[in-house]
Amino acid sequence: MSEVVLNTVIKSRGPWATAMRRLWRDRAAMAALTCFLIILCMCLLAPVYAGWSHAEPFKSTLDATIQINGQTVNVMEQSTEGLGLGYNPIGPTWQLGNYFLGADNQGRDVMSRLLYGGLNSFLIAGAATVLTLFFATLIGLAAGFFGGVVDAVLSRVLDILWAFPVYLLAISLSIVLIAHGIEIGPITIESGSLWLPIFIIGIVYIPYVARPVRGQVMSLRQSEFVMAAIGLGASNSRILLRDILPNVATTLIVFIPLMMALNMLTESALSFLSIGVQAPDASWGTIIQDGQGLLYSRPMVALAPGLAIVLSVLALNVLGDGLRDALDPRSKIKLGRG
Amino acid sequence: MLLAITRRLGQMLFVLVGISILVFLIFFATPGADPSARIAGRNASPEILEAVRKSFGFDQPFYMQYLIMMKKIFVTGDLTSFVNRGWKVVPAVFEAIPVTLSLVIGAAVLWVVFGIIIGTVAAATRGSWLDKFLMVLGLVGISMPVYWLGEVMNLVTQSRYHDTWMFSWVPPLGYKNISTDPRGWFLTLIIPWFTLAILYIGLYGRVLRANLIEALQEDYVRTARAKGLSETRILLRHALRTSLTSFVTLFGLDFGALVGGAALLTEVVFDLHGVGMLTYNALLTLDLPVIMATVLYASFFVVLSNALVDVVYIFLDPRVRTA
Numbered sequence: 001m002s003e004v005v006l007n008t009v010i011k012s013r014g015p016w017a018t019a020m021r022r023l024w025r026d027r028a029a030m031a032a033l034t035c036f037l038i039i040l041c042m043c044l045l046a047p048v049y050a051g052w053s054h055a056e057p058f059k060s061t062l063d064a065t066i067q068i069n070g071q072t073v074n075v076m077e078q079s080t081e082g083l084g085l086g087y088n089p090i091g092p093t094w095q096l097g098n099y100f101l102g103a104d105n106q107g108r109d110v111m112s113r114l115l116y117g118g119l120n121s122f123l124i125a126g127a128a129t130v131l132t133l134f135f136a137t138l139i140g141l142a143a144g145f146f147g148g149v150v151d152a153v154l155s156r157v158l159d160i161l162w163a164f165p166v167y168l169l170a171i172s173l174s175i176v177l178i179a180h181g182i183e184i185g186p187i188t189i190e191s192g193s194l195w196l197p198i199f200i201i202g203i204v205y206i207p208y209v210a211r212p213v214r215g216q217v218m219s220l221r222q223s224e225f226v227m228a229a230i231g232l233g234a235s236n237s238r239i240l241l242r243d244i245l246p247n248v249a250t251t252l253i254v255f256i257p258l259m260m261a262l263n264m265l266t267e268s269a270l271s272f273l274s275i276g277v278q279a280p281d282a283s284w285g286t287i288i289q290d291g292q293g294l295l296y297s298r299p300m301v302a303l304a305p306g307l308a309i310v311l312s313v314l315a316l317n318v319l320g321d322g323l324r325d326a327l328d329p330r331s332k333i334k335l336g337r338g
Numbered sequence: 339m340l341l342a343i344t345r346r347l348g349q350m351l352f353v354l355v356g357i358s359i360l361v362f363l364i365f366f367a368t369p370g371a372d373p374s375a376r377i378a379g380r381n382a383s384p385e386i387l388e389a390v391r392k393s394f395g396f397d398q399p400f401y402m403q404y405l406i407m408m409k410k411i412f413v414t415g416d417l418t419s420f421v422n423r424g425w426k427v428v429p430a431v432f433e434a435i436p437v438t439l440s441l442v443i444g445a446a447v448l449w450v451v452f453g454i455i456i457g458t459v460a461a462a463t464r465g466s467w468l469d470k471f472l473m474v475l476g477l478v479g480i481s482m483p484v485y486w487l488g489e490v491m492n493l494v495t496q497s498r499y500h501d502t503w504m505f506s507w508v509p510p511l512g513y514k515n516i517s518t519d520p521r522g523w524f525l526t527l528i529i530p531w532f533t534l535a536i537l538y539i540g541l542y543g544r545v546l547r548a549n550l551i552e553a554l555q556e557d558y559v560r561t562a563r564a565k566g567l568s569e570t571r572i573l574l575r576h577a578l579r580t581s582l583t584s585f586v587t588l589f590g591l592d593f594g595a596l597v598g599g600a601a602l603l604t605e606v607v608f609d610l611h612g613v614g615m616l617t618y619n620a621l622l623t624l625d626l627p628v629i630m631a632t633v634l635y636a637s638f639f640v641v642l643s644n645a646l647v648d649v650v651y652i653f654l655d656p657r658v659r660t661a
Contacts, residue, residue, distance in 0.1 A: 295493055
């Protein structure tokens, strides 16, 4: 039998295939990925759910009625506390498609808002991550590779952004931009557009990624294979794209889930402070804010989106840990500040 | 040595000036953001707008406005609010500082103590169910939005379980002065302390565990083992000490940011009128002088704690001293 083994050529796996196999065997990371995908798919089905349940997720429907156990019930019921003045939205019915999680103070179906809100939360976190990684890579590559004046200028700018507490910077930008929108040359972003939070969150976290990328590029710049490429007369763009970028790629990939987790938390915080996603759009942060006034009477309005955030962010963090272990066990990317 | 300190100071100053210019630009040079329009109100006539512009000094060039503002903050200290005219900004910031300091220092004590305990226990029992449990707990802490956690805490302690023996001691939201009512001060802050600390307990516990496990691979640990020292002593006296250097770095940065106003969300949820709350209220009315003062104050703390961390680092890690 041993001859057979000798005759077969053992093809070694590439680094990417090895990493994928490692990730595939990491049960915690796979469970997290599954959990994340399930939440994402549920949110993607938001229009389907809203159409099926006939409850209005965005317009205020104070006079709506629903059927519970054959009885017709108002969505906004007369308050029984105190003098009996004012109205309370109904609590969770726990019947899918029938105000499952109850209504908010506009009589809107919380469950369907939760799904739509999740869609926005994911969209903003994802797009902001793309934006951050793109610009951070550009800055990191330029500063790390060219050094000198380029590095000095870029690094000082990063220093300033770094010393600016993230939430304060994001809040300052939001306050100014949310009211007026922004016009840079041909690009116009209307106030209330989802692009504003994407743009703001994307900018704020650039130093977090650009700094490690810059450091890595600087050490790669001194490595033998880059020296060899320079010696062979390769152009700067070739060296950057063919030699350096592939070596930074693992770092960037590990950053994706971690940045998404951070962005989701930031987006929800901005929306909670009512300077993120603007009404009538929803995100998990705005729903928590809707629920703040109802906290003691209808806590589910604030609890449900919070739990959704915790689950999604937790899944992303676990996935990020798994990715880091799989791709680059020795790396020391740490996130979570801010 | 003197040169290094001078350089560090120069760097600090540069960052501070940079931040003040950045904030100024965000609020004055952003297209569409005209502060005089906000002050004058929605349907102000052009004459009123012009008058407001003149009286607040918006008709002067940007660099003059900037310089006047800096002079009023640092030299004369008589900067007044745009929204409540006559309200002095610098004293308002100083009034808010004790509230923020009370919140952040208490939380910092909690997160350092629990972070070290969790990190050390997890590293000592690495691979066991206890280690896994603690690390998952830490991740949950990191993944929770702090304002939401605060609301859940309020729901439990102020409403749902307030009438039971567990939380009947929790006073209503708000801040009590430490010098006039120390007991009330302590009781009102317990819940906010834990709420703010939970994120950092998770974060620091995880970082410390990773560092400890790395340190336990080092040669000096092998030497200590060869000398026959107990595992506990090696962990606490040898590995923990070197691992604390990055712990201190993180602590300096986080503490500085929180004192500077990053505890804003916690302050808003628990109705504590600290620096973060002051900033938040100013942001809602676009009260530029107040924002300018609080953000400068915030970045001052961040930059200062960065510099302090560098110094403490030298004391903790002899290797840095000689390098």
